[in-house]
Amino acid sequence: MSAESAADRTPAQEGRKSRDFRLYWIAGAIDQLGSQTSGIVFPLVTLAVTNSPAAAGLVGASALAGRLIAAPAAGVLADRLPRKRMMVTSLVIAAIAMAVVLVAVASGTATLAVLAGAAFVEGLAQSGYESAGAGSIRRVLPADDKKALSRLEARNHAVQIAGPLIGGALYQLGRWVPFLVDVTSYLLAACFLSAIRTDLTPERTERTSFLADLRNGLRFVWQQPFLRFVTIWAAGINFTFGALIYYAILTAGRQGAPAASIGLILTLASVGGLAGALAAPAIFSKVRPMTVIVVASWAMVALVVAMSQARQTWTYGLLFGLVFLLSPLLGVIFQSRVIALTPDELQGRVGTVMGTSGEILQTPAPLIAGLLVAWYSPTAVALIFAAALALLAAYTTANLRQLRAGTGAPETDDVPGGKEDLPGGKDVPEAQEVSG
Template sequence: MVRTVATRPRTVDVEMASHRWRHFIMESPEATVSVAAGPGTSRRRHSPILAAFATSAIGDGLRLAALPLLAVTITTNPVAIAGLAVAGRLPWLLVALLSGVAADRYNRMNLMILVDIMRGLVVCGLVVFIVTDATSIVTLYVVALALGVGETIFESATQGLLPEVIDGNRLPAANGQLYMANLFGTTFAGPPLGSWLFGIGRAIPFLTDAATFLLSAALLGAYRLKHGYNRRVQEQPADRGSVLVEVGEGFRWIRRHPLIRTFLAVSTVANFTQSLVQSLLVLLATRHLGLSESAFGLLLTASGVGAFLGGSLSAWVGIRLGVHRVLLPAVALCLPLFLVMAWTDNSVVLGAALAVNAFLGVLVGVQMSALRQRIVPNQVLGRVSSVSQFFSFGVAIPVGAFLAGLIADWFGIAAVYLFAAAVIVVLLAAVTNQLMPGRVRHAVEALQGA
């Protein structure tokens, strides 16, 4: 009898906790969707979401500098150090597609809050290892892998969340603002600050990183409480099948729609060529042009400025010229830019080419993301976006970096940039017809009217 009385409350507590968990992550079918994109959606209304992303991005930038510095205090083996970058990127190949399923199954904002909390706790765990002097390179691999998994889930949920809380006409501007926030945090502010804090104390940048994750979760939670965000999870058929079946639905949706299929090809090839171009930029600058380390830093700054301007002006360009008139010229202009990078001996010309290249890359990326968010049904948007992320980040970037090294070793550094230009020629031959302004406009109108 005593044993029965003692165990019964525990069973009830577990059931209640499980119910609360399911309610938080999924929301009940009867929940009211009180936050919806509409004409009245204001910039002020989604500014807390932007603030959350910007805060988290600064933390990411801190870690981008501090984690390799911490690794160097453990080992100087170049293979081991490179493995840290591999561990951080591996989730885009292994779990990006599953993250899209999660983003479509569950309440996206709650999912993002939970992911931020878990990432904050993971980094807090790393701080404990640092303070107790128990850190190993394997520990850093596990941390990088865990944070990478969280990043894929967060990104997939973000792609579906934006059209739920922001008016469709403001999506290009919102995507541009998010890109600028990410660029500022991970490129301009975070890495220098992370290096400086690491010099003060090895644990300090990671404590700050954990704080940014938790602050991001708090900002999203405050938004949810203030605006009553309650996403209604789409009703699923009883025979919905396995997770792999749901992943397949994302692929099938893309296969049935030529415009989105074209967007997938453009984003994948664009990231592939950018990986080719960026992987050996340091060698092009220092060995081919004979630039100093500080001059190489200026080249990176020029590229960052171009990307920042692309994010800032993407909405304005789309409004003034029309998205359907922007995509094809922006892709085509990459061809002469890569040829300039291959043949120029002038560092100023190279910096200008890098800046324009970054501007066009961000411009195209923002416009395609905004269009995809407007025309893909919300219930499959996470999976459709995750397919793009899988190929663009999980496949194109590592394959591009690997091939860049092989081509440079066999034919020289300039050959890498010539090869990138040749790839753009092939891409243009494949997608020009689909990206003609009239066809893009008609395809968008047809999808929005479906």
Template sequence: MALRKALRAADAGLGRDYGKLWTSSACSTFGDGIYLTALLLMAAGLTRDPVLLSTVSVAGTLPGLLFALPGGALADRVDRRRIMWVTDAVRFGFVALVAAAVATDRLTIGLLAAVSFALATGEILYTTASQSIVPQIVSRAPERLQRANSRLVSAQILLRDFVGRPLGGALYGVVAWLPPALNALSFGLASALIASVPSRPTAIATARTGLLADLREGMRWLWRHRLLRTLAFAVCIDNFAFMLWNSVLVLMLQDRFGLGGFGFGVMTACLGIGGIVGSLGVSWVSRRAGIAATMMGAMVLEGLATVVVGLTSERVVAGAMLFAVGAAAIGWNVVTVSLRQSLVPAGLQGRVNGTYRLVALAGAPAGAALGGLIGTWQGLRAPFLWSAAVVLLCALMAARVVNRRSVAEAEADVEEDAHLDAT
């Protein structure tokens, strides 16, 4: 009875199946937050060698570049619901293995790195399938998609960053194996919830075509769609710019403001709180200003706020501007994901989402590496100023394509295709 009430509260008028999806996502995200904090502590407890520690982080970033495209093709070949529950079930096994290794004092850096790689691979497969199944569950109506995505994103930020992470650190100090054990439990519950959602086969069968042909079709579709192609490269550049300064943020906050661990946590919390506000408020903004103006406004706000963070010597101002960056970045994410879901044909959702995410992720590693170099050569203010310049220039260039007219034309094309399919 309690579970039924929880699911009804979670569906937000978007249907019982959406309630299960939301609750499943909330469970696994909460567990992720607990585990991610404990992961850093477990690794630091095994070695103080920065190179060895970095292998765990690197292992967690590689799957995004390796499996974004194959994961998209898989989401168009196989029942997306099945991908999600099987992925969570497998992740349950890997994290349970870590819990057992900690409990028996057999944990190694190699095992943590291998599990990080496996979990990140699962995250790629799960997220691509999840983004592709949302339109099947709530329909492709833009307002319903924005509402669905904003609730998913806000819950993820709240439960992972503000509940899960602090709890993970506290639990690790009490019983070291408890955080991975709870994360395993969260994956198990999430898997069971998704498995209970009725099957929704993909719109087209691709079994008669090869994997490479499927991948080319998804890449070709995205490349030929001028609006989504522009957005894909814009988010790639934006991720590059974000990582320019994010890679040196902790040093800047320590050197300029003299902040310790707690102060750094407060500042990063400003980003997260802004993200929650942005995810929940962006639907209201886009209904009044329009989708295109909301996206371009978010980029401009992010760029201007980044300038202020780089120049200010006031903690309160820096915190407020980080809040603005978080609101702009997550608001942009909700609107662009929802727009993409509404424009891409059902049978291509997986491959186009995979291609889009590969392009989007490609800029982050270069930004992180270059940000450190710029900070060393030109000082810690420089990455923020360069980042702002890149974001504002990107917004100026993207505005030539991302405007009210192009969005209206893209939505009209979808309606025309739907009409032709119906006849």
């Protein structure tokens, strides 16, 4: 099935897209809510079972290792196999892994090996689900893709607020209860995805080896200037934001702030992200995306500079909320164009390359933040991260202008790079601002 442009769709086709996008949105919300609910208590359960903070860290590392190890294969398979079946299968495997934890914790037989093994398998399954989901998004996006992508951003931030609160409350009822919710959420998400009617099977014109497919995905990202730019930008933002969060938590902790106040920082950051995602469609209808990109990039630098003068927990939280309010605007613009620039048969690999690059660079962020907080004053550390964001903002501004000049795109283009950038002149859906 070729990806038809929004203008070519009949009302019936657009209605199917909207229905399937809602199912995709709901499935992701349920899945993430369950994962956030159990994720907040997984370290607590491990600590209770082993009485070792190092063991709790090992379980977290096992989940990350599963995701990273599976990512290359998952990206290739997402562009080979029927994507809906791959997503459903991945969710079922994750449900089985968490069911093992549920039974072990409820029966009092949990061990470090069981917990770490289940976390590793869940990480493998999540990698498969996310790769197939990244490959499917173009097929289910409604005509107003920026509005739809903003809803996905809002969903993610809302779940980050609600999930930990629900997990903490359920943990008081019983250590096993959050895992029951997680298992149920995986199965419910699989049911919603099964109801999608759009054909999500990737277009595949030729059969090549696994390694050739992997090389083609990496080569495509690197050879497309805009995709290369977004990959580097996303990796830099993930690292800087991850380090900033730990900087604020560690600094507030050293200043004697209570745990509840430190939790406020994370809550306000998520609320800011939710507000930014909800406001994105209105902002895009009034301001050119090119302007949003430049203004938001440099405004985040100014906010982190202001953070260097923060001395109270609520001030950190407010500034983080404003930073996270701006970041979804950039994410929606970039993701919209990435989806449009990537041929259907490469969607899974491109999404996996970008996601994995960001995840790998984010991994050392807590350690680096901790070392900086130990070595330097809070003011100096904040200015170091502000400088990192300034480099990203300069990189963003320079690349966007160069790409626009290189393609001859007019000033009113959404993002630099038009159809002439596409391999083989392939037609793609335009990012239109129409009411949904």
